[in-house]
Amino acid sequence: MTCKDGQIPSTGVARSKVAEAKYFGILYAPRINGSSTSLLYPVLLPRKMESVRTGKQRYPSEKKKLRRIKRENPISEIENKDEGFWRLSKLGVVVHKDPGKDYLGICDGLLEAIAKVLEFPVSTMLPAEPFTVVRKSFDARKLLKEPKFVYTMDMEVKKLLDLEPRTWDFISQLEPKVGLIEHLLQERDSGDLISVINNAKKNHNLQTKTKPKIAVVGSGPAGLFASLVLAELGADVTLIERGQAVERRGRDIGALVVRRILQTESNFCFGEGGAGTWSDGKLVTKIGRNSDSVMAVMKTLVHFGAPENILVDGKPHLGTDRLIPLLRNFRQHLQDLGVSYTFLGQKKVTIKFGTRVDDLLVENEQVVGVRVSDATNELHADSQNLRYDAVVLAVGHSARDVYEMLVPYNVRMVPKDFAVGLRVEHPRELINKIQYSALATEVRKGRGKVPVADYKVVKYVDNVNNGETTKSRETSRSCYSFCMCPGGQVVLTSTNPSELCINGMSFSRRSSKWANAALVVTVTSKDFDALNLHGPLAGVEFQREFERRAAAMGGGSFVVPGQTVEDFLNNKLSETSLPSSSYRLGVKAAKLHELFPTHVTEALQHAISMFERETRTSSPIQISRDGNTYESASLKGLYPIGEGAGYAGGIVSAAVDGLYAGFAVAQNLGLYEGGIESVLGKAQKSTGIVKY
Numbered sequence: 050m051t052c053k054d055g056q057i058p059s060t061g062v063a064r065s066k067v068a069e070a071k072y073f074g075i076l077y078a079p080r081i082n083g084s085s086t087s088l089l090y091p092v093l094l095p096r097k098m099e100s101v102r103t104g105k106q107r108y109p110s111e112k113k114k115l116r117r118i119k120r121e122n123p124i125s126e127i128e129n130k131d132e133g134f135w136r137l138s139k140l141g142v143v144v145h146k147d148p149g150k151d152y153l154g155i156c157d158g159l160l161e162a163i164a165k166v167l168e169f170p171v172s173t174m175l176p177a178e179p180f181t182v183v184r185k186s187f188d189a190r191k192l193l194k195e196p197k198f199v200y201t202m203d204m205e206v207k208k209l210l211d212l213e214p215r216t217w218d219f220i221s222q223l224e225p226k227v228g229l230i231e232h233l234l235q236e237r238d239s240g241d242l243i244s245v246i247n248n249a250k251k252n253h254n255l256q257t258k259t260k261p262k263i264a265v266v267g268s269g270p271a272g273l274f275a276s277l278v279l280a281e282l283g284a285d286v287t288l289i290e291r292g293q294a295v296e297r298r299g300r301d302i303g304a305l306v307v308r309r310i311l312q313t314e315s316n317f318c319f320g321e322g323g324a325g326t327w328s329d330g331k332l333v334t335k336i337g338r339n340s341d342s343v344m345a346v347m348k349t350l351v352h353f354g355a356p357e358n359i360l361v362d363g364k365p366h367l368g369t370d371r372l373i374p375l376l377r378n379f380r381q382h383l384q385d386l387g388v389s390y391t392f393l394g395q396k397k398v399t400i401k402f403g404t405r406v407d408d409l410l411v412e413n414e415q416v417v418g419v420r421v422s423d424a425t426n427e428l429h430a431d432s433q434n435l436r437y438d439a440v441v442l443a444v445g446h447s448a449r450d451v452y453e454m455l456v457p458y459n460v461r462m463v464p465k466d467f468a469v470g471l472r473v474e475h476p477r478e479l480i481n482k483i484q485y486s487a488l489a490t491e492v493r494k495g496r497g498k499v500p501v502a503d504y505k506v507v508k509y510v511d512n513v514n515n516g517e518t519t520k521s522r523e524t525s526r527s528c529y530s531f532c533m534c535p536g537g538q539v540v541l542t543s544t545n546p547s548e549l550c551i552n553g554m555s556f557s558r559r560s561s562k563w564a565n566a567a568l569v570v571t572v573t574s575k576d577f578d579a580l581n582l583h584g585p586l587a588g589v590e591f592q593r594e595f596e597r598r599a600a601a602m603g604g605g606s607f608v609v610p611g612q613t614v615e616d617f618l619n620n621k622l623s624e625t626s627l628p629s630s631s632y633r634l635g636v637k638a639a640k641l642h643e644l645f646p647t648h649v650t651e652a653l654q655h656a657i658s659m660f661e662r663e664t665r666t667s668s669p670i671q672i673s674r675d676g677n678t679y680e681s682a683s684l685k686g687l688y689p690i691g692e693g694a695g696y697a698g699g700i701v702s703a704a705v706d707g708l709y710a711g712f713a714v715a716q717n718l719g720l721y722e723g724g725i726e727s728v729l730g731k732a733q734k735s736t737g738i739v740k741y
């Protein structure tokens with residue numbers, strides 16, 4: 050799809066998958082200056098800013114959040130203000146006083162902001178050494194007088210007093226303020242996972258006579274982190290991956306994008322690193338950015354080659370180009386620990402993938418192994434039984450065959466609400482201009498001072514009935530954007546040629562001329578019932594149905610159906626020649642407004658014109674498991690984890706689920722005796738609604 054001058058093209062295609070929102074068509078947003086076009090200006094509206102709302106102006110959710118923070122952090126009298134650290138948050142530095150997004154040191158503008166908080170009169174007298182940047186983000190919301198970089202800093206008091214003793218008069222007056230000023234006796238430092246485990250090994254007796262044999266199925270973030278923990282703790286781990294290693298997977302993806310050859314077992318969803326390898330690599334998460342477990346994941350990524358700024362950046366992202374070498378280093382480390390990547394017919398070949406788990410081996414109601422076959426052999430002719438003490442199932446959101454395989458074993462699976470929708474594509478420059486106005490020139494294809502602009506929008510849509518809205522919860526829906534890829538491209542994430550699904554990816558600089566985002570609406574079991582789909586896999590069937598319809602609308606060969614937003618809103622198809630798009634396999638003008646059930650389309654149409662804030666999506670299925678042991682609630686020896694099992698919704702949350710699961714399995718098999726929470730804090734009891 051190409052975007053004509055002055056138009057906002059929006060792309061959206063979709064193939065619904067088990068645990069993520071699905072996009073089934075491409076939308077082209079209309080002209081920027083046209084009268085009817087402001088409808089697809091979601092980016093114009095999310096401007097409400099928490100920090101400028103005080104007292105009664107605060108939203109109920111903000112008041113609730115503040116109450117929770119106060120409850121969790123009761124402010125007590127500080128006796129030793131000259132000890133430990135002070136954490137200063139929400140320090141704003143305007144763009145012209147900041148060296149830019151890639152600079153993580155202490156600039157003069159930041160010292161000015163610190164001096165203001167301390168009420169220290171001369172900022173130039175403050176030394177930089179005692180200060181460390183903990184978080185840096187960019188805030189361009191229009192309620193601000195001027196866009197700012199927003200910092201969280203740690204101030205090491207002893208060092209500051211040594212270098213500038215006159216600051217004591219001011220520090221002695223410093224009092225904690227919820228969310229702004231916090232006194233920490235010790236710097237929190239969780240370390241990377243490898244050092245965390247090595248420390249845990251020192252503190253606990255981890256000698257075991259037997260080395261349990263564990264199969265981890267899937268090498269996405271959940272499987273990789275579970276494997277890492279288990280292997281570091283001494284288990285005999287076999288990581289089984291149906292897709293290929295990143296080198297060959299890259300070639301398979303190239304063949305798909307250039308020659309339309311879809312390898313059903315090695316593609317954007319299947320292969321080393323899982324679904325997030327050819328992605329934007331956004332490392333944002335809603336499970337608590339500062340928690341020890343998230344920090345351990347981030348530091349582990351740095352250990353394997355991610356740039357250190359992901360530890361500080363408010364919206365960290367890696368991009369495909371950085372993920373690939375990182376995964377190679379991860380693989381090398383696992384191999385060094387003795388984890389064997391299996392391949393049929395060979396005893397232990399270290400760098401081979403392409404092995405698919407087709408079935409479980411179950412004896413006396415306990416999983417005792419898996420049946421595998423060469424994933425490149427469609428006939429499954431060479432299947433083989435492999436026995437293990439435990440099987441960790443980290444198969445992600447695309448392994449529908451695995452869910453179907455679990456049904457005869459009565460593995461308890463709970464259907465969940467999830468989201469379907471479209472992807473919207475715009476020119477990157479347009480989003481920069483809308484978000485940043487004159488500052489847009491500072492983006493410079495991702496190399497400038499300010500980051501490439503993104504957005505998040507949400508609208509809770511009440512039931513629309515004959516023009517009248519009702520507040521019926523049963524038919525009201527959340528409509529929201531997510532997985533925004535500024536400077537990215539739309540890619541095909543189908544794993545079956547007769548189904549169509551897309552997602553977004555980008556490279557680290559985010560320098561493509563496009564920006565795309567998902568625009569989705571929640572669907573529930575009522576929607577599945579309406580299509581006569583029942584049972585735990587009803588949601589999966591619902592997704593499959595619309596993926597097929599989307600493929601048919603596109604006319605085959607992975608051509609994606611597309612429509613301008615203006616036409617979509619008006620239920621018509623007037624623009625048959627669509628603007629260009631980042632999607633390389635072709636876009637065909639189609640009546641996307643006829644793709645979904647009417648109420649889904651209406652909710653999307655209604656929401657497009659009224660976006661105002663953000664929310665999150667959920668997965669359509671959850672494999673029930675014990676909250677402490679992570680073992681399936683209905684089948685012993687099986688450990689369902691990650692996004693596919695309904696316990697994560699993004700790279701970081703899947704990795705965190707994997708690491709907790711790794712510890713839990715190790716504990717169950719006698720490899721680890723210490724409490725996990727004492728090492729990494731409390732695991733979030735996920736309900737499967739985490740998206741990122």
Ligand SMILES: Cc1cc2nc3c(=O)[nH]c(=O)nc-3n(C[C@H](O)[C@H](O)[C@H](O)COP(=O)(O)OP(=O)(O)OC[C@H]3O[C@@H](n4cnc5c(N)ncnc54)[C@H](O)[C@@H]3O)c2cc1C
Nearest residue numbers: 267269271291319323324325328331406445691692699700
């Ligand atoms: C294009 C795209 C872009 C994305 N962008 C982002 C982003 O920017 N940020 C973010 O946080 N999230 C993003 N996501 C989502 C993110 O990738 C997933 O949430 C995350 O990868 C889930 O991790 P997982 O380990 O649970 O599963 P997955 O990553 O899906 O990994 C599962 C693995 O299991 C393997 N497998 C499946 N079945 C079998 C079997 N039978 N036998 C052997 N192996 C099997 C698969 O091949 C796969 O490699 C994106 C997803 C896509 C598709």
